[in-house]
Amino acid sequence: VSDLTPHDDASQASNRRPLRVDAQANRNRILDRAEEVFGCGGQTMSTEEVARLAGVGIATVFRHFPTKTDLLQAVLIRRLERLRQQAQAKSDNIAPGEAFFDFFRHLVIDAPSKIAIGEALDEAGGSRNDQIIEASQALRNAVGMLLGRAQRAGSIRADVDLAEVYALLIATSRAAAQANLTGEVTQRALNIIFDGLKPQATSR
Amino acid sequence: VSDLTPHDDASQASNRRPLRVDAQANRNRILDRAEEVFGCGGQTMSTEEVARLAGVGIATVFRHFPTKTDLLQAVLIRRLERLRQQAQAKSDNIAPGEAFFDFFRHLVIDAPSKIAIGEALDEAGGSRNDQIIEASQALRNAVGMLLGRAQRAGSIRADVDLAEVYALLIATSRAAAQANLTGEVTQRALNIIFDGLKPQATSR
Numbered sequence A, B: 001v002s003d004l005t006p007h008d009d010a011s012q013a014s015n016r017r018p019l020r021v022d023a024q025a026n027r028n029r030i031l032d033r034a035e036e037v038f039g040c041g042g043q044t045m046s047t048e049e050v051a052r053l054a055g056v057g058i059a060t061v062f063r064h065f066p067t068k069t070d071l072l073q074a075v076l077i078r079r080l081e082r083l084r085q086q087a088q089a090k091s092d093n094i095a096p097g098e099a100f101f102d103f104f105r106h107l108v109i110d111a112p113s114k115i116a117i118g119e120a121l122d123e124a125g126g127s128r129n130d131q132i133i134e135a136s137q138a139l140r141n142a143v144g145m146l147l148g149r150a151q152r153a154g155s156i157r158a159d160v161d162l163a164e165v166y167a168l169l170i171a172t173s174r175a176a177a178q179a180n181l182t183g184e185v186t187q188r189a190l191n192i193i194f195d196g197l198k199p200q201a202t203s204r
Helices: A006-039 A047-054 A058-064 A068-093 A096-123 A130-152 A162-178 A183-197 B006-039 B047-054 B058-064 B068-093 B096-123 B130-152 B162-178 B183-197
Strands: none
Touching: A006 A047, A006 A058, A006 A068, A006 A096, A047 A058, A047 A068, A068 A096, A068 A130, A096 A130, A096 A162, A096 A183, A130 A162, A162 A183, A162 B162, A162 B183, A183 B162, A183 B183, B006 B047, B006 B058, B006 B068, B006 B096, B047 B058, B047 B068, B068 B096, B068 B130, B096 B130, B096 B162, B096 B183, B130 B162, B162 B183
């Protein structure tokens, strides 16, 4: 590198910075399109389709994500982290009871595409790596945080634990994804659970 | 048959009746063992194993059920019909609210092995035939009958429909089967739903 003139150095540096921004933009665009493509379910989804929709070559996708498994893991981690951030935002901005019920409802509505991404990862032979497990755990903790806040505010009965609340969340999420429920039936099912969680409900 | 003496006729008839009883007993034993074997889940379950446990030859199994699919369909139909009969028995013998909640709980506890049988049928490439669909529908109707009875008795709020109640039943059944819930978490999750169904809960 001793043969590089100062001018070359500066030129390289200024070329490198935009490239990095481009690379990050490409990465984000690939993840956005992958999330849409694999979130719709179906068997025919391919990395080639993601590259085409993102407007990049397949080589660019493979530079960022050497395998389909890498891509799907990154999509899932980003989705889980975004959900956790949304839980935090609700906690920061909305009254405790409303924040909890809003976010529970949001997770159930969000579930079908999240489950489809997880299934695509399974089909690609990928595992839930440590980052996915950590992001899942962080999301569960965020729901626990919203639950505790709503319980302290008296909006949810004090005698329920996160274990059964999360079990109901996962159960209704899967049902919404698998059982071809209409939106109205899902909402009415959620209302039954929410009423059961409210302190006015029958005491046990 | 004109060369048969009356004695031969009588002898044949008396031989034939026990054989039919034996055949029916074999069939029931095969179905009992198949229900146990395939209800446990796992990939290694075979018709040979069922024959061995039932104490019959594999040829006997195949005489009653020409394919594994036939066997699994018969197991599932019998299970669904038994559940429907249990719903009727609860309706005949127990107070309306208790009958509904008891049966809901029973279906959830019963679900893992029922789901395993359904999955074995899927794996064997078998479909839900008309009899299975009818038996499923009859079970759903029986739950609707118990629900209506509990609503008329004032034990369950009048403004819930079978659609969302059955959605919650299927959701919790699948969760109990798939999510490795402990029995206690399942019971506590059911209590939340049951409280949400009771008229004392918050009105909507």
